[in-house]
Amino acid sequence: MKQIRTSYSKGFTLIELMIVMAGVAILIAIALPSYRAYVLRADASRAEQEIQQISLKLNHHKSRNFNYKGFSTGATAPVILPVGATGSTVKYKITVRDGDDPSKTLTDTTALGQNWVIRAEASDPNNFTFLFNSSGLRCKNKATSNVTYTTCGTGVEPW
Template sequence: MKKIIKSSGFTLIELMVVVAIVAIFVAIAIPSYQEYARRAVASQAQQEIQRLATLLDRHKARNFSYRRFMTTSATLPVGAIGSAIKYTLTIRDGNDPDLDLTDDDATGRNWAIQAVSSDDKNFTMLLTSTGMRCKNKTTANVDFESCGSTANGSEEW
């Protein structure tokens, strides 16, 4: 008498169906997660810009000018180096964007903070002491005076 061997397990077709379903989930999830991570980093940059703006206002309250504000640039995350840098923040004189606020020729009446993303799919942002808040995904459109036009992708934040 022959014994019937009952096999248990999955067929190759069943395994391929599972792999295809997992691949579809991954194809949807990874881009969504990357966008979420970009938004989180951009939000962190906005918070840091606003923190620096508060420090600049405190400096002006004590010194009657923005001149000699010692921080001219920062990186995000704070203290990051190399490829870990997500944003580079730069503070300039609002009347002459070629000058740092530490420069002797700076007027110190206005300031501009620019945050440039290391990820070309994320926003470059600008905040000025005159109230301009804008962002643009094209870094070349953002200087220390504007973010370009809305036709070029400029948005308020």
């Protein structure tokens, strides 16, 4: 009796590899936009937290000095997020100004120091720029050019 020998390949066919590659491409196409949105939300959340920390420091400064005059965020102004970032890795620049005259910082000797305004400018045009002041105005806007030190302009969202 003649024995029939079958030989099986131990590799993959080109068709099988192409199907797997198509599946991986579909997963990447779904995952990347979701991840990008997550990163933007995380950066915005970090900026919100830093703004609130600065506002607490401002109120602490006022409780000791009876005004905001002379308040400084530290050696570096503006505050950069993430801390220590440079160039294209900077996500936010946070500046603190006199609320009565936003052209002056609170360390300016001619500043009144009775009010403050904090602006966090996003470096990514797809992320929010924030505005927060001592009168309670809190807003955010994706159009950075609409956010001045006094208003968030059109397209404003509360936060």
